[in-house]
Amino acid sequence: MPSPITTYFSEAFNVNIRTIERYDAFDISLVADLPLFVDPFLIFNSRRPRYRKLQKQIVRYLQFLYKKAKQQALTPPLIRAWYSFPEIKENWLGFSQTGNQGRGLGPKFAGALHDNLGILFRSGHKQRITKGVHLEKLCLVSDRVGRDNISDFTNNLIHRYLLEYTSTFAKKHIDRSLRRKVAVPKVKFNYQTETWASGVFELPVYNGHHVILTPRDLLTKEDTWINKTDLYEDFDRIPDAIPNDQLRQQVSNFFRSLLPKPKKRRRIKRAERQAAVTATIKRFPELIDYFIRDKENRGQQATKLSGERVQTSEQLYVQQIKELIGVLRDATPFYSEEQNSFEAAHRRALYLKDVIENKGGHRLFYLKGKPIEREADLHIMYRLTWHGTSMDVTTEANDGRGPADVKVSRGAKDKSLVEMKLASNSSLERNLKNQTAVYERASDAQRSVKIILYFTKNEVLKVEKILKRLKLEGDSSIVLIDAMKDNKPSGSKA
Numbered sequence: 001m002p003s004p005i006t007t008y009f010s011e012a013f014n015v016n017i018r019t020i021e022r023y024d025a026f027d028i029s030l031v032a033d034l035p036l037f038v039d040p041f042l043i044f045n046s047r048r049p050r051y052r053k054l055q056k057q058i059v060r061y062l063q064f065l066y067k068k069a070k071q072q073a074l075t076p077p078l079i080r081a082w083y084s085f086p087e088i089k090e091n092w093l094g095f096s097q098t099g100n101q102g103r104g105l106g107p108k109f110a111g112a113l114h115d116n117l118g119i120l121f122r123s124g125h126k127q128r129i130t131k132g133v134h135l136e137k138l139c140l141v142s143d144r145v146g147r148d149n150i151s152d153f154t155n156n157l158i159h160r161y162l163l164e165y166t167s168t169f170a171k172k173h174i175d176r177s178l179r180r181k182v183a184v185p186k187v188k189f190n191y192q193t194e195t196w197a198s199g200v201f202e203l204p205v206y207n208g209h210h211v212i213l214t215p216r217d218l219l220t221k222e223d224t225w226i227n228k229t230d231l232y233e234d235f236d237r238i239p240d241a242i243p244n245d246q247l248r249q250q251v252s253n254f255f256r257s258l259l260p261k262p263k264k265r266r267r268i269k270r271a272e273r274q275a276a277v278t279a280t281i282k283r284f285p286e287l288i289d290y291f292i293r294d295k296e297n298r299g300q301q302a303t304k305l306s307g308e309r310v311q312t313s314e315q316l317y318v319q320q321i322k323e324l325i326g327v328l329r330d331a332t333p334f335y336s337e338e339q340n341s342f343e344a345a346h347r348r349a350l351y352l353k354d355v356i357e358n359k360g361g362h363r364l365f366y367l368k369g370k371p372i373e374r375e376a377d378l379h380i381m382y383r384l385t386w387h388g389t390s391m392d393v394t395t396e397a398n399d400g401r402g403p404a405d406v407k408v409s410r411g412a413k414d415k416s417l418v419e420m421k422l423a424s425n426s427s428l429e430r431n432l433k434n435q436t437a438v439y440e441r442a443s444d445a446q447r448s449v450k451i452i453l454y455f456t457k458n459e460v461l462k463v464e465k466i467l468k469r470l471k472l473e474g475d476s477s478i479v480l481i482d483a484m485k486d487n488k489p490s491g492s493k494a
Helices: 017-022 040-045 049-071 076-083 107-121 137-141 147-157 159-173 228-233 245-258 270-283 287-297 299-331 341-358 361-365 375-385 428-443 457-469
Strands: 179-190 195-206 392-398 403-409 415-422 447-454 478-482
Touching: 040 049, 040 147, 040 299, 049 076, 049 107, 049 147, 076 107, 107 137, 107 147, 137 147, 137 228, 137 287, 147 159, 159 179, 159 195, 228 270, 228 287, 245 270, 270 287, 287 299, 299 341, 299 361, 299 375, 341 361, 341 375, 341 403, 341 415, 341 447, 341 478, 375 403, 375 415, 415 428, 428 457, 447 457, 457 478
Parallel strands: 415 447, 447 478
Antiparallel strands: 179 195, 392 403, 403 415
16 A cells, blocks of 8 residues: 555555666655756766667767757757757656756756857867767856756657656556556657657656656766866876877976965965866866766766665665654654644654654664765755645745745745754854844744754754854754764664
């Protein structure tokens, strides 16, 4: 029987989680996007025939755009038709923590792609340095393109495959009453008419909208394998990948000449090094291609790393949240009705505190024995546990003066905020002193609940000192939660 609190694909469609795992799909949340995305390098690097075919489709479409850009000045309607795409929200993956509404690929991305198409196909030498064409190169040469844009564009170019992948699963494993034929726009490009065509697919439907599954081996977290951070952090290894001795020496000499001369007891600042890297890449643009070639040569590391990240995400956002929801549902009144938004938020904070401190729930906030270090993960976990309430609960509610973690409301006149912070946060004191009040005014909220999670004795001592300085000791709206694992009953082990 499905869970009375429907949070995941497996629950909504009454499918055994093992069946989804055997299909190599991810059991997505149907409450909020999970911070995973498709990395096109995983398509490029795969030996599977179906992914090799997808790679060819991606390159063919980019070549089409490049050819058109050289032949004619593109009009705004053509740019919208060929470059702009909606976010495929039906896969419930990405960076939107409020449901699954993303921004999609608009004029900003379209302009960046159009302006840099030549860079994707040109190399610094007469012969191509890289083994293939990589859309991620846009992230290296343009500040207007981020990992979410790359993932969204890749998703659109493989949209038809994802729909067929999901349809095949649905027909075999999902009851007929929970699926229907859906007409989906822009799923196949017709190179004769130079237009995108729609298609009809039999898909699982939840709350009136179809849902798309994504293969686990195409997903990653944090960043794409080819990314700007690694370009700068690993810059020292790029010259080693240059086979031309003369060019390699020129690059090294030029880079060193830009760095400040070493002084006693003074290290080179990060900003100074990054400025030197930027100037060197500008002087030798082919370095980007050598960087990509080095990444290609280490492709198996990409596969291994992305697999580990997906496995960790599955444990954190799916397995552990399911267990936390079960404890909250069975051992507390967490999902019962409340009188107003503040009372609802405050009581739930206390129930969560009880589960973590007294019912073994603390272990759900550890991965491989280490505590959660990202507040973003904590926010997602908290948002997922709220599903099933009659309240309107939104995450990262930005009302113009910065985002609050969670906004809880029941109508226009009953709004409260929930701030979830790790005690290790270096900005904790500033947040408690000023930031929450700003969020309340911006969100027209009446009150706020501040939840602070700590994992060590030093962290709780730090929090207590902050509260004392700010004269907030005994403030009932501040809920401290002890997630230490060395002071819990022996029956619950982290």
